[in-house]
Amino acid sequence: HHTQASLGAGVLSALLNPATQLIMNAAIVAIVWFGGIRVNAGGMSTGEVIAFINYVNMILLALMVVSNLVITFTKAYTSAGRVAEVLATQPAVSDSQHLVENPSSKAPAVAFSHVYFSYNDNQNDQYDLTDINAVIPKGATVGVIGGTGAGKSTLMNLIMRFFDVQSGEVQVDGINVTHYPMETLRSKIGLVPQKSELFSATIAQNIRWGKPDASDQEVRNAAAAAQALEFIERQPDGFDAMVERGGANLSGGQKQRLSIARALVRRPEILILDDASSALDYATDAALRRSIRAMSKAREMTIFMVSQRVGTIQHADMILVMDDGYLKGVGTHQQLLASCEVYREICSVQLS
Template sequence: MLGAAIFMIIQVFCDLQLPTITSDMINRGVAIGNTAYIWRSGSLMLLLAFIGVLAAAGNVFFASTQAQQLGAKLRAELFRKVLYFGNFEMDHLGSSSLITRTTNDVLQIQNVTVMILRMMIQAPIMLVGAGIMAFISERKLTVVFLVSIPVLMIAIVSIMYFAVPLFKSLQKRIDGINLVFREGLTGVRVIRAFRQDHFEQERFKNVNRAYTQTAVKAFSLVSLMFPVMILILNMTNIGIIWIGGKLIATSRMEVGNLVSFMTYAAMILFSFMMLSMIFVFIPRAQAAAVRINEVLDTDFSITEIADPEKLPVQKSHTLEFKKVAFRYDHAENQALQDVNFHLRSGQTLAILGGTGSGKSTLVNLLPRLYDLETGQILLDGKEIAKCSQRDLRNAISFVQQKAVLFKGTVRSNLQVGKVTATDQEMWHALEIAQAKDFVKETQKGLDAVVEQNGANFSGGQKQRLAIARALIKPAAVYVFDDSFSALDFKTDAQLRQAMKTDPQTQKSIVIIVAQRIATVTQADQILVLDAGRVVGLGTHQQLKAGNQTYQEIMRSQLREEEL
């Protein structure tokens, strides 16, 4: 930034010297026919112009470099911050808005940074310097500025008064476009299936039209500034020539002084215009900065205590829920109430219940994606709220409802679970997850390409790859949140049997959230939820014999003879 300022000062100094040299060349060279003086003055002007060009290039280089580095730093900080957001922060800010803040808002900051390091430095120096030089050149003509500068200021303030609010609203309009466009992209199959393409096109057209209309108004107002500036400059030149002509006619001023004064007048007025342009775009960047700071200053809903406890490294593990209750933010009713159970290594807990009963909420509490309202969750005897989040999540391997794959290869996706995994470990995890066969069928095997969101795999294949990624990670607790829903009954049974006989999962605790009775019958314990309450806890045989909710779920899925 210091380099940008120094080069800009050099550039302005060279620019301010040129009108004075031109004046002297006219007065002492052209007027009396002194060719040698004209050549000397012309050579000096060329030298100053060349130095000015080099200085301008240096200023542009440093200004653009600083702006890009600032943008890179902001994007990195935003991405790092978002990675540590809990579900509450993500729900509050919204993914579409976060994308806008990381891209368009940062771009606004970068653009204004360049403008500050260019125009904000150049305009005040040039304004003061040109004013002083104009006064030195011919003080009698400065009376013209008493009219032109107030008129220019009134025009600039009037334009800014209407344009600034429009520029602030543009950022929110961009949020709206991103939201509709992102929903259209992610939900394109649903849109086609329900033949809602015309509705979505109209929806996008509305937000696009709103943005366009606001942008047209804002930039139309700003574009008025240049013709207004030219008009005032020309009127100023007319006044200067009119007064200067009378002074020249009475031999009270030289022609060269008139020429240099007109140049300085142009510099003064252009300096005002540059400042006004900055003050038009700064509010838009300020709005972007507020939105960026809103992300950077957001307090994490999931925090650690000052001196977190370390989870002990041990061969056997325990997991206990004690009177756990949870309520979503601003919700009237609790999502979970008085949940109690105890598990140890080698045991499998299946969680069963209707839609909205709190199954996913319960397992999301385990890696502290949400914090409890009341109660305790103990892992290996340690309360998870008092443990390091890194240690806690290292001890848990999680497969969420929606199978998420990253663009890359099968190998790179499995390495998300364990970076140092060998090929043998990868094939073993794929074999347990019943994904070995279709991965082997690809020509590249582990190096088979995975498109964005796993678009080149079916739903069942994506789930199995996500399960393999979880199984490759050594963990105390394996959580499968309705992760078998896209599998057929045969594959589901084979996968659960392979997990049951695998030495690694035998030493761990396995939690399976499921919808199907067939998936949970072999579990050591089955937790039945209804509207956030535990209405049953036991084995399949125990619940089948005496739990009404479990029996209703069985009747809804099995025929009479199967019952």
């Protein structure tokens, strides 16, 4: 419906102005033609013909304004329909009205219990995640590895409750995520997605999006932990240097480090790095991992490092191996080399 309306508005916009111009010019030609005949016959003066042309021009210019208003109204009507449709959309995930009890300090940071999930509401009994079971203790650094489309990001999205599972349960601090108010749940989590989103503002302001009231020292500490301090201090204006919209004036690695700093400044209980270091060189990636692991131990922060690179996750306390929506293995690097065929294949390709 909206596509047809947009096409109609485009056709109307394309035809209306040329049609109005054609009518104007045709009217002037007709006036000059017939006016010339009347002048020769002595029925009109030349001044009357010129005055008539001016009057017609005024009328036709007013018609052009009206035609532009018609075009504007048509486009506005189509846009309003789209906005109304978005506003009328019911959220797929509803906010909880539960009063969340105080979580137990002994509860695991995250737990997946027989989780089944499908983006298309399980049509044809096809799941994007199938029977996922894992328990993540507080303060652990967890690597999540698998090929493209294995379900790594989908699994992380369930922790933040971007989607609800079809079956099973996802818990944070021993409480089902569906029992948390959205704001409470997501205040516990810092997310660095695959694509870094930066805004037209200073470097400090971009980092403070994670915590608007962060002090200058907190911003600096977060940048240092994210290995961003070195390139920030090379900027003529330091933390006051402007970032163009989307980070157009920064490299991919610099954008990723600022996004990580923005997540760290919040001091989250759970940090999710969803392939967030893919643009970093190996030395910077290794320094970043050491820094974040040290922060994890100091704050008892649980870290999920989603990656396709074995080097990024092999030193994690626990590694989850995903393959085609299934959790194929859980353990340390050495344990998985001995027990998980999928992990061995990934390692043989990357580490051979």
